[in-house]
Amino acid sequence: xxxxxxxxxxxxxxxxxxxxxxxxxxxxxxxxxxxxxxxxxxxxxxxxxxxxxxxxxxxxxxxxxxxxxxxxxxxxxxxxxxxxxxxxxxxxxxxxxxxxxxxxxxxxxxxxxxxxxxxxxxxxxxxxxxxxxxxxxxxxxxxxxxxxxxxxxxxxxxxxxxxxxxxxxxxxxxxxxxxxxxxxxxxxxxxxxxxxxxxxxxxxxxxxxxxxxxxxxxxxxxxxxxxxxxxxxxxxxxxxxxxxxxxxxxxxxxxxxxxxxxxxxxxxxxxxxxxxxxxxxxxxxxxxxxxxxxxxxxxxxxxxxxxxxxxxxxxxxxxxxxxxxxxxxxxxxxxxxxxxxxxxxxxxxxxxxxxxxxxxxxxxxxxxxxxxxxxxxxxxxxxxxxxxxxxx
Amino acid sequence: xxxxxxxxxxxxxxxxxxxxxxxxxxxxxxxxxxxxxxxxxxxxxxxxxxxxxxxxxxxxxxxxxxxxxxxxxxxxxxxxxxxxxxxxxxxxxxxxxxxxxxxxxxxxxxxxxxxxxxxxxxxxxxxxxxxxxxxxxxxxxxxxxxxxxxxxxxxxxxxxxxxxxxxxxxxxxxxxxxxxxxxxxxxxxxxxxxxxxxxxxxxxxxxxxxxxxxxxxxxxxxxxxxxxxxxxxxxxxxxxxxxxxxxxxxxxxxxxxxxxxxxxxxxxxxxxxxxxxxxxxxxxxxxxxxxxxxxxx
Numbered sequence: 221x222x223x224x225x226x227x228x229x230x231x232x233x234x235x236x237x238x239x240x241x242x243x244x245x246x247x248x249x250x251x252x253x254x255x256x257x258x259x260x261x262x263x264x265x266x267x268x269x270x271x272x273x274x275x276x277x278x279x280x281x282x283x284x285x286x287x288x289x290x291x292x293x294x295x296x297x298x299x300x301x302x303x304x305x306x307x308x309x310x311x312x313x314x315x316x317x318x319x320x321x322x323x324x325x326x327x328x329x330x331x332x333x334x335x336x337x338x339x340x341x342x343x344x345x346x347x348x349x350x351x352x353x354x355x356x357x358x359x360x361x362x363x364x365x366x367x368x369x370x371x372x373x374x375x376x377x378x379x380x381x382x383x384x385x386x387x388x389x390x391x392x393x394x395x396x397x398x399x400x401x402x403x404x405x406x407x408x409x410x411x412x413x414x415x416x417x418x419x420x421x422x423x424x425x426x427x428x429x430x431x432x433x434x435x436x437x438x439x440x441x442x443x444x445x446x447x448x449x450x451x452x453x454x455x456x457x458x459x460x461x462x463x464x465x466x467x468x469x470x471x472x473x474x475x476x477x478x479x480x481x482x483x484x485x486x487x488x489x490x491x492x493x494x495x496x497x498x499x500x501x502x503x504x505x506x507x508x509x510x511x512x513x514x515x516x517x518x519x520x521x522x523x524x525x526x527x528x529x530x531x532x533x534x535x536x537x538x539x540x541x542x543x544x545x546x547x548x549x550x551x552x553x554x555x556x557x558x559x560x561x562x563x564x565x566x567x568x569x570x571x572x573x574x575x576x577x578x579x580x581x582x583x584x585x586x587x588x589x590x591x592x593x594x595x596x597x598x599x600x601x602x603x604x605x606x607x608x609x610x611x612x
Numbered sequence: 613x614x615x616x617x618x619x620x621x622x623x624x625x626x627x628x629x630x631x632x633x634x635x636x637x638x639x640x641x642x643x644x645x646x647x648x649x650x651x652x653x654x655x656x657x658x659x660x661x662x663x664x665x666x667x668x669x670x671x672x673x674x675x676x677x678x679x680x681x682x683x684x685x686x687x688x689x690x691x692x693x694x695x696x697x698x699x700x701x702x703x704x705x706x707x708x709x710x711x712x713x714x715x716x717x718x719x720x721x722x723x724x725x726x727x728x729x730x731x732x733x734x735x736x737x738x739x740x741x742x743x744x745x746x747x748x749x750x751x752x753x754x755x756x757x758x759x760x761x762x763x764x765x766x767x768x769x770x771x772x773x774x775x776x777x778x779x780x781x782x783x784x785x786x787x788x789x790x791x792x793x794x795x796x797x798x799x800x801x802x803x804x805x806x807x808x809x810x811x812x813x814x815x816x817x818x819x820x821x822x823x824x825x826x827x828x829x830x831x832x833x834x835x836x837x838x839x840x841x842x843x844x845x846x847x848x849x850x851x852x853x854x855x856x857x858x859x860x861x862x863x864x865x866x867x868x869x870x871x872x873x874x875x876x877x878x879x880x881x882x883x884x885x886x887x888x889x890x891x892x893x894x895x896x897x898x899x900x901x902x903x904x905x906x907x908x909x
Contacts, residue, residue: 243695245688271695273688276725282687283681283722287656290679293699307684419677419693422651428680431847432668582891590891 221405221466227397228391228608230238231359232298232324232384234259235366237268238406239322241296243288245273247281249303251388254324256298278303282310284325289314289321290427292418293553294370295485296321300388301328304342308349315350315444316514317427318416320373321381322366324577327490327541328388329576337577338388340490344518344550350444352451353416353519354380355489357475362386364468365388365516367406368458374414375458378451380444387491388577405465448520455517473522475514476529478504482511483528484593486585487555488539489515492574496539498582499589500527508593523558530559535596536568537589543572556605569602573609587612615799620647630673632665632862635815636737636826637791637834638711639665639737644794645707645736646676648801649693652705654693655679656840658686658714662738680736683718686710690733705805708735712753713743716774723812727781734801737774737812740819748822755842756895757888760822766883770895776902779848785811787847792834793816793858797886798848800856807849816843824879825885833877841868841896853906863904871896 226234233255236244244263246256262268274286278299285295299307304325314321325346329339340355347353350474352373356362362384369382386392415567417425431437456472463469477497479485488496493514503510530536536559547553552570559568571588574580588609596602625646632803638661645653653676657663663680665833681689686708697704708726710719715737716848723735742760743749750760752772759766779786784807789797797815818833820826825833837843838858845856861867871892875881884892 242699243692245692271699273695273731274729275688276721276728279684280722280725283685283688284692284695286681286685287679287694288693288696290689291654291696291700293696295696313682313685419654419679421654421677421697421702422670423677424675425677426666426669426674426680427678429666429669429672429678432670436670518677538712550777553630577871602839 221402222400223397224400225395226359227254227395228359228362228386229254229393230258230276230328231306231363231398232386233262234400235363236296237262238401238403239296239367239370239410242293243273243285243295243350244270244297245275245284245288245295246297246299247275247278247303249278249300249582251328251392252298252300252303252324253429255324255566260392268372270486278307279310282307282314285321286310286314286317286319287320289415290419292413292415294413296323298324298326300326304332304344308345311346311349311351316440318379319381320379320415322369322373323381323383325383325385326388326392327385330527335576336388338390339575339577343383343385344542346363346383347550350448351519352380352448352517353385354383354517355385355515356391356417357491357493357514359391360468361470362391363398363400364462364466367410368462371410371458372451372454375454376414378447378454379416380447380451385490390491399466401466409462409465430439452520461522470516472525473517473520474525475516477514479511479513479529481509483509483513483534485513485533486539486589487513487515487526487536487551489518489551490541492541492580494583495580496585502582502586503589507591510589510593518551520583521554526555527558527562527564530566531564533566535593535602536566537571537592538568539571539573541574567596567601568605570606571609572606578610582608584611615795615802620798621650625675627673627675630665633821633827634753635820635830636665637660637819637830640791640830641738641817643816644797645801648798649705649805652703652805654704654706656681656686656690656706656708658710658719659683659745660711660714662709664745664818680691683714685712686719686723687722687731687733687735691726691729691731695730706733708733710735710737711745712737712739712741712751716752716772725780726782727783727810727812730783731792732808734804734811734813737814739814740817741820742822743823744819744822756891757881757882757884766888775812775814779851782851783810784850785813785848786842788814788816788845790834790838790843790845792831792838793845796845796856796858822880825877829877833874836874836877838862838871839869840871840874841900842871842874844899846903846907853903855903855907856879863900863909865897
């Protein structure tokens with residue numbers, strides 16, 4: 221083990237190397253670019269025994285990674301924003317094929333106008349596709365979760381692809397000390413690749429031809445859903461195993477901060493969870509009993525974990541860094557739907573902030589939460605369920 | 613080396629009772645593919661007629677392993693599969709089998725990318741000269757004057773010179789072929805499989821449904837395309853162009869049959885005027901002049 225100052229992007233690149241990825245296929249896009257550059261350097265310097273397919277587009281990046289993974293080797297790609305939307309067709313195809321592979325998404329807003337700053341519009345646009353999707357809070361988590369994601373996605377109970385997300389610049393280009401585990405440790409942790417099938421010459425295998433029976437086809441979609449549900453246990457097991465090896469446990473699908481005696485809960489995911497922790501501390505010094513639920517995995521959605529904490533809460537405030545225009549923030553929609561379905565009647569509110577990369581400070585978060593809590597303490601409810609927050 | 617019937621395996625890699633239309637040229641091509649490369653093939657198929665021809669899941673008429681993939685992805689997927697097989701030390705020939713749309717139009721950027729990287733795959737463009745699977749819409753490889761369901765009065769633009777565009781990518785092997793000349797196609801497939809890097813074979817595939825001719829005449833129409841000089845069979849190894857034996861006589865313009873013999877069999881050319889035919893004749897002469905120059909003749 222060695223501690224090195226690493227950007228989030230380099231943490232992702234080191235993780236791919238340590239996971240003994242055999243094929244990398246990627247197309248550069250800001251802010252993902254330095255991942256591709258670093259991997260190209262690892263491979264050219266002989267530090268990483270892999271082939272790099274320097275594709276002409278993101279659509280081809282995921283297509284080539286998918287081809288390699290279907291052919292039986294560990295494959296990796298990374299992208300952002302417009303690039304992710306350009307490959308969106310392949311995103312669904314890979315999940316539908318049940319082919320495990322890992323993709324890093326450096327989250328960046330979508331145009332127009334051209335804008336390279338972070339929000340979660342790109343990653344949340346993939347949430348119905350059947351991939352496992354997680355967001356990291358810091359660079360250590362980027363490295364850890366990328367390695368873990370290979371193990372989780374290649375578990376026969378899962379056999380689906382997985383995304384590790386990190387926020388543009390806030391993580392991708394910011395240097396933090398990161399523990400890089402030894403190769404031997406990762407080799408012990410990560411077994412040889414497993415996958416449901418491999419394309420081999422002479423082995424008659426057809427993938428993806430037209431179905432005779434649409435019930436079977438619908439069952440395939442249900443299987444994806446059920447495997448994501450089953451992945452919850454796998455995520456927790458792998459988290460525990462990694463924790464034993466490295467001393468770093470994250471808590472599975474969510475991580476809680478000062479939740480034990482909390483009356484009001486903030487829900488959020490990604491790099492600004494770090495700011496939310498500070499906001500919680502500052503609100504707590506003002507006597508407000510706030511707890512923070514950090515959503516690590518948005519797919520599968522941590523329904524049980526969240527409900528368990530908020531069942532007796534006075535309010536839940538969900539921060540979204542993207543919006544399903546015409547409805548509400550996607551994280552909020554999930555939380556609200558599952559609260560409702562479980563019969564939990566707690567006032568729930570959506571704060572839409574940081575969209576298009578607008579800077580959000582911990583003071584902003586504390587301010588927005590303070591006002592919301594004040595309202596719910598006074599009236600017992602939120603007068604509006606959605607608030608566009610532009611800062612103080 | 614010339615291929616003879618005796619060299620060909622008896623085992624079928626395309627099963628009978630598949631879902632192709634009567635007289636389907638793609639079914640012919642798929643049969644020849646199996647004969648040429650046997651069980652080394654891994655097929656990557658973008659959307660198109662071949663998505664249907666293989667039959668319904670969970671069954672299927674293909675003995676070769678087949679990945680069906682989105683339209684614009686076939687060469688990139690094939691490049692990935694090929695990389696995996698090389699890493700695992702397996703002897704495979706990875707073939708991307710796309711139509712004119714999957715190759716020259718929606719799939720073109722992917723094709724060009726794989727060619728420029730010299731990925732170790734064979735791309736076969738099965739050219740039936742329109743989007744047949746969606747119901748006969750024009751493509752960039754539809755010839756001038758042809759009726760389609762998006763060019764009711766005949767296409768006004770010329771067919772894109774795709775084999776030459778691929779030749780300009782400086783890949784190790786480019787060839788044209790025709791379902792009317794199976795031994796020539798099989799020999800080219802075998803040569804392509806023996807070469808490392810990117811190989812492109814453009815297979816002319818007359819479609820009875822889309823071209824409006826009798827399904828018993830697929831081979832006849834395919835041969836007439838060559839005999840009239842409308843389709844030129846050639847190959848290029850490391851850029852060196854050679855006219856293939858079936859087309860050699862037609863380097864001499866006087867040996868070519870009049871293009872009307874080809875055109876009159878096809879309902880899609882029903883509305884051609886005399887002026888249109890002159891335009892097509894000139895296109896034939898121009899194409900031959902270009903190829904002969906490239907062949908150093």
